Amino acid sequence: MSKIGNDHLTETRDHLINEIDSLSESQLNWKSNLESWSIAQVCHHLVLVEESTIKAIAWGVKAGEPTQSERKKVEQHILDRTKKIIAPKIVEPDTKLFEMQQIKDLLNDSRIKLHSLLSTVEDKSMLAKKSVKHPALGELRLDQWIEQIYLHEQRHIEQIKEIRSLYEELTEAFSSDHIQ
Template sequence: MNKLVNDNLHETRNNLVKEITLLSDAQFNSKLDMNKWSIAQICHHLVLVEEASIKAIAWGLKEIDRTQKERKKVQLVLLDRTKKMKAPKIVEPDIEPFEVQQIIDLLNDSRQKLMIFLNTIEDKSILVEKSVKHPAFGELPLDQWIEQIYVHEQRHIEQIKEVKLHLDARH
């Protein structure tokens, strides 16, 4: 895996953990309204997306089709928070409360699984050649599936910052 992607995965995850580490469990699970996710749920969603992405990439690697698929503007789409996206059921977070440390452990586990999995791919060039259908992008090259993990996380870090501001304003 190239260094830039690795650095982006690492830096984004560190930023996420920094945002949540000092929260109390009450703040972590507090919802601004019934239709919005708590910070804990946002983080659980990120764990589920990372795990689902590993499965999708693994599935894509088994595909025989090697026709070059169109590159998508992952950053433009995901970082535009004016456009709301509905999470597919498979990556919707649990409604039960979480502890901050519990989520940090889940985040660490899913990231470790991702890195171990990516390290098993001997020929990384295959990631550009093969693709799998993504719920938001359609056919997405496998290397862009990796990119969307940290870009999607950056999107939600901004959401977490907003929730924290609203939580602070309430107290």
Template sequence: MYKLINDNLYETRNNLVNEINLLSDAQFNSKPDINQWSIAQVCHHLVLVEEASIKAIAWGLKEVDGTQKERKKIHLTLLDRTKKIKAPKIVEPDVEPFEVQQIIELLDDSRKKLMTFLSTIEDKSILAKKSMKHPALGELPLDQWIEQIYLHEQRHIEQIKEIKLLLDARQ
């Protein structure tokens, strides 16, 4: 199972980088609408979510409560873009502009932190037995916290594709 999660983390991140790699910094920071995020902000949000997820999993591992929580069909919530999910303050992106390369480095850095952190967990089965409250998904087993990282990223890759189309339409 963990190979599948790793493969999904890797594949989704590659897809994300491929979506943004060839953008100019101007395109990257351009907002399709005053009330929407730029692609740069979407990517910064993904970095913040990955880092916050590491903290949440670490806290969850320290919890003593051993009652196993019910697994949820989180893909149904996260991949359904008709349902808006408001980002908690802690994972709201900066309004300052970013360079594409800068964000790619931040994405690489947050992924290295995640993989390093996960490699320190000797008994990975504990991740299915402990849980932590997720701001949008409720109480989640810790292994589903890992899963939500790439599902959330897939959700935002679709958003990035839409933003690119909107920006192209304006030219």
């Protein structure tokens, strides 16, 4: 993995942690409606996606001959939040309530697993030569599977900001209604 890719993974994860770090448990687990995800669920989804990505990369590295698939414009596809992407069942978050430390531990553990896997890849250039089918993006080179982790996190950081903002608006409106 390139230093740039590693920098993006680190910067994006730091940004994510900064976004959630000051949240109360009720902010972390609040949902605007029954169909929406809480911030904790968004974070759990990110963990599940990273763990699925680790499995895909591990499988792709072990697979036989290099495959040549075209590089996809993953950034355009993932960061465009006007297009809703339905999460496959395997990466749907748990419906239970989460504690902040639990979320941070899950995020940390999945990142350690990713770095551990990538440290076992002797020929990093192979990551650009082999591909595995991605559920939303189709055939995707392994290095782009890594890229989609931080892009996917960036997408959901924006969602977290929206959930947080809505929570703050509603609690402020509720507080001002009860003060009058």
